[in-house]
Amino acid sequence: MRYGHSVKKQKNVTCTDPEDVGDIYSLTVINSESRLLICHHEGSRSVEDANALFRDLEQKRAVGSSLPVFVSDDWDPFAHALLEVYGIMETPAYKGTGRKPNPVLIPHPDLKYAQIIKNKTNNEVVGIFHRVVFGDPNEVIELLCPEAKGHVHTSYIERMNLTFRNHLARFIRKTMNFSKDRRIHTGAIDFFQAWYNLIKPHDSLKIEINIDMMEVGFQQNPKKWIFQTPAMVELLADHVWTMKELMNWKVPIQ
DSSP, rough: OOEEEEEEEEOOOTSSOTTTOEEEEEEEETTTTTOEEEEEEESSEEEEEHHHHHHHHHHHHTTOOOOOEEEEEEHHHHHHHHHHHOEEOOOOOSSSSSSSSOOOOEEEETTTEEEEEEEEEETTEEEEEEEEESOOOHHHHHHHOOOTEEEEEEEHHHHHHHHHHHHHGGGGSSSSSSSSSSHHHHHHHHHHHHHHHOOEEEEEEEOOOOOOHHHTTTTTOOOOEEEOHHHHHHOSSSSOOHHHHHHHHOOOOO
């Protein structure tokens, strides 16, 4: 999993404005393999908001599935939130003297998390390195980048931030299209999430049609590629949705 944040700035905020007026950060989680935008949370840059993001993610994780490997930039609230959501309470062994130790929160044995650290000089990146926060470093690196010679990156979530700005005018810096209402702001991102996962084919997910595939049913298909959306890769959809399908889809009663 890769996750990051995009900021929407609103200026000229005074002390008389409501609490939801001001800078709003969108924390997002994506699956780097399928490009699926799993969840998002709008709020401030706090541990509480990071906790809310990962609680939402945990609710969407399939029962019995293994914990994903997490990667982010260098932001401490993410580490605190992962420990809060996925940590377990453990009581240290009593040494026989003094008070018995109190239970402490420790990382889950399967929790794996790495951060990307960017060194900057005069606001320019002069060096990048990674740090494994939770999990065995060798195992984390092997799982994240077996073909990249130990290089860990957050390019997928950075590309997602660019997609946000390209398709949602409210995310463009210094624009008159900033969000005026927090509820509408979150609703716009919800709609973008559905469009991104179900309607927008991703070039990196396309499958080339080879000779064998043409022999078993693609003789009349003039296209060289089968285009897929993140939802198709995750087996949540069997075709590229249209906008009409999305607008006519009825949310099941929970």
